[in-house]
Amino acid sequence: MGGSVGSVSADVTLRFPAQPAYVVLARTAVAALAARADRTLDEVEDLRLAAGEACALLIAMAGPDAELECVFTVDEPGAGGALSMRFSVEAEPGAAEPPADDFAWLVLRELAGEVAVRRDGRRVALALGAQRETV
Amino acid sequence: MTSAAGIPAPRSAASAERSARALALFQQMAAAAPGSPAHQQARSALIESHLPLARSLAGRFRDRGEPYEDLVQVGTEGLIKAVDRFDPERGVDFASYATPTVIGEIKRHFRDRGWAIRVPRRLQEHRMAVSAATPPLQQELGRSPTVAELAARLGLTEEDVLEALEAADAYSTLSFDAGHGDDDALPALGARLGGLDESLEAVEQRESLRPALERLPERERQIVLLRFYGNRTQSQIGEELGISQMHVSRLLARALASMRGEFADS
Numbered sequence: 001m002g003g004s005v006g007s008v009s010a011d012v013t014l015r016f017p018a019q020p021a022y023v024v025l026a027r028t029a030v031a032a033l034a035a036r037a038d039r040t041l042d043e044v045e046d047l048r049l050a051a052g053e054a055c056a057l058l059i060a061m062a063g064p065d066a067e068l069e070c071v072f073t074v075d076e077p078g079a080g081g082a083l084s085m086r087f088s089v090e091a092e093p094g095a096a097e098p099p100a101d102d103f104a105w106l107v108l109r110e111l112a113g114e115v116a117v118r119r120d121g122r123r124v125a126l127a128l129g130a131q132r133e134t135v
Numbered sequence: 136m137t138s139a140a141g142i143p144a145p146r147s148a149a150s151a152e153r154s155a156r157a158l159a160l161f162q163q164m165a166a167a168a169p170g171s172p173a174h175q176q177a178r179s180a181l182i183e184s185h186l187p188l189a190r191s192l193a194g195r196f197r198d199r200g201e202p203y204e205d206l207v208q209v210g211t212e213g214l215i216k217a218v219d220r221f222d223p224e225r226g227v228d229f230a231s232y233a234t235p236t237v238i239g240e241i242k243r244h245f246r247d248r249g250w251a252i253r254v255p256r257r258l259q260e261h262r263m264a265v266s267a268a269t270p271p272l273q274q275e276l277g278r279s280p281t282v283a284e285l286a287a288r289l290g291l292t293e294e295d296v297l298e299a300l301e302a303a304d305a306y307s308t309l310s311f312d313a314g315h316g317d318d319d320a321l322p323a324l325g326a327r328l329g330g331l332d333e334s335l336e337a338v339e340q341r342e343s344l345r346p347a348l349e350r351l352p353e354r355e356r357q358i359v360l361l362r363f364y365g366n367r368t369q370s371q372i373g374e375e376l377g378i379s380q381m382h383v384s385r386l387l388a389r390a391l392a393s394m395r396g397e398f399a400d401s
Binding site for chain 1: 269278279280281282283285293296297300301344347362363368369370380381383384387388391392394395
């Protein structure tokens with residue numbers, strides 16, 4: 001492809017203070033990766049929103065001075081490649097994740113496909129795996 | 136034109152008739168109970184009959200880097216505000232009253248985006264090109280295009296297309312700081328959107344969600360319902376509402392942020 005920056009396959013990790021001002025970094029990164037994984041504009045924009053929503057959920061639970069970590073993985077680069085994202089943060093003691101029937105979950109599922117929450121001690125992780133539109 | 140003494144020049148017969156018709160509708164609206172069919176009917180008729188005004192005012196801001204249809208949508212929000220706030224008792228012509236409100240809404244749209252000051256000309260042009268090329272390409276492909284496909288169509292690099300998309304995103308983030316108006320229901324539009332009623336029923340089950348949804352401006356509420364309960368894609372929603380997919384994405388981001396209570400409604 002002329003002018004193409006090429007496809008991506010490596011994991012990309014991003015870490016920033018768990019504050020709203022930094023969320024744009026996650027949104028930008030996921031859009032760039034999704035576009036390079038040959039996603040449609042609809043998918044790129046949905047994934048961008050999903051990243052913002054996931055970060056917002058975790059920031060609401062984050063302890064003081066917590067850092068938010070985002071790991072983006074393009075599973076099979078090129079056509080048919082699946083992009084998955086994992087966001088995690090050190091939660092404030094006692095912070096509960098929203099119930100599974102919450103609107104936030106519906107939004108994430110609609111935007112990014114599958115959603116899973118994992119808790120490891122105080123660390124809460126949100127894994128989003130996207131199904132792609134048929135191209 | 137206004138004379139030195141500030142006396143309006145005589146208007147054309149057509150404009151005088153338009154103004155009289157508007158006044159009659161405002162009187163009908165004032166006489167009916169808010170929310171009643173007569174009230175809604177007069178309100179919709181007022182909005183629809185003044186859409187050409189919103190379009191022509193939006194036209195003044197063409198070629199400034201935002202898609203025309205998005206400006207028309209933003210201008211229409213201003214028009215709706217003007218309809219809801221207009222007091223026919225004051226003896227002012229509605230079109231003269233509405234014009235600054237509509238222009239103000241369009242200017243705020245640019246200000247929210249930080250558009251004029253932040254975005255280099257080249258990026259504005261790319262963004263316009265991307266937004267103009269997307270619907271026809273979508274028609275041809277039967278789905279939303281990829282960045283690579285858009286780049287090939289426009290003779291731009293993928294990097295250029297991405298930059299244009301990211302530029303759009305930067306403004307949606309900025310606009311989180313901006314408050315937004317409280318538009319009431321717009322029945323004429325709602326009726327066009329099949330399947331929304333069932334979507335609303337699904338929401339009825341979620342008591343916690345309804346107040347947050349109800350606080351959203353009408354257009355944002357529609358977009359949230361269509362995307363998350365109506366199973367529409369962003370570009371389908373853009374097509375249905377006559378706005379660009381980029382604008383749908385921005386409004387969705389703004390709606391989700393305000394539902395989270397990220398900024399206080401003004």
